[in-house]
Amino acid sequence: MSWIQPRLVRNIVQSCRSFSASASSRLASRSSALTKTALSHRRSYTSSALFWGSAFAAAAGLALQSTVHLDAEAAPPPAEEETRVDPATSIEFPTTLKINSRTPLPTFTLMGVGVRTVSFLGIKVYSVGFYADLTNPKLEDATPEEKIEYIVRNRACVLRIVPTRSTSYSHLRDGFMRALQARQLLCRQRGQLTPDEELAIQSPLRKLKSMFPNTPLAKHSPLDILITAPSPKQPRTLIVRDLGSVQSDWLASEFVLAYFEGKGISPPLKEAVVDYVKTHL
CATH class of the missing domain: 3.50.70.10 (Chalcone isomerase)
Known part of the structure; x- marks a missing residue:
């Protein structure tokens, strides 16, 4: 039984090293995946924000142009003096x-x-x-x-x-x-x-x-x-x-x-x- 104990200890140590290495690799991989996902979401949010911001600005511009145009049409022409x-x-x-x-x-x-x-x-x-x-x-x-x-x-x-x-x-x-x-x-x-x-x-x-x-x-x-x-x-x-x-x-x-x-x-x-x-x- 004396030989079993050192061998068992060695196996446990190797297993721990192997798990630690694979865990670090998995964590790094998961962290990279999470980072990519976050960046993807951020890009998507930024693009979406830019799109709606542009759309709002365009709509506001069109509304303003429409208002000015309507005001200009509604204003009566000055009476011409004889x-x-x-x-x-x-x-x-x-x-x-x-x-x-x-x-x-x-x-x-x-x-x-x-x-x-x-x-x-x-x-x-x-x-x-x-x-x-x-x-x-x-x-x-x-x-x-x-x-x-x-x-x-x-x-x-x-x-x-x-x-x-x-x-x-x-x-x-x-x-x-x-x-x-x-x-x-x-x-x-x-x-x-x-x-x-x-x-x-x-x-x-x-x-x-x-x-x-x-x-x-x-x-x-x-x-x-x-x-x-x-x-x-x-x-x-x-x-x-x-x-x-x-x-x-x-x-x-x-x-x-x-x-x-x-x-x-x-x-x-x-x-x-x-x-x-x-x-x-």
Whole structure:
């Protein structure tokens, strides 16, 4: 039995060594297999994530494009404003004029346009459009000149002046003041202006003159001059856009009537307004 024990021990040791080697090999093989499986799953997950991420991005992009496209289709096109062109200057005037104001103002209708020229060379200074509130004018059995005067004396009116070249407020002011001085003389000769009335209008005239700054007025920049309708509560107001206002019945009416006296400050404007009155009123 003594020989059996050493042999048995040797066999046990060899078996343990063999099992240990095969176990290490199996463990290494199993570990490699597990690693490959994990990598495979990881690659599959990564590919899947990339695919859905790309799909989501594409879907989002398509949705965004669709939304923009629909918004663009749903947006209404801007309304095209109807205009009238001064043939002498190619300057456009809207056929109707709505002026924002704290107190409601009527919609003004364009009655005519024309060019203002100076000197024998015929230099074009500005184009002017005449607008008026034509609501129920009641102008039957009157000449075109009488109808124009009635509108100016009884309705809110606007003169829109658009320089054809860069000028200055003071240059326009000087022209306005000369025209008003001529109106004073004419009204005095016609007996339409008493000495007391002439004295009373000097303060409004000075205020009007002082409103115009000695600064440039850019080419094609519109300058609106509005006169309010007569009111039993207060004198008419002449308003120069962005510059100020002055109250005087005489000044408001005569400022605008100067454009229609005789040939007018702008003969083409008067001709156009007379034609409009003949056709529409």
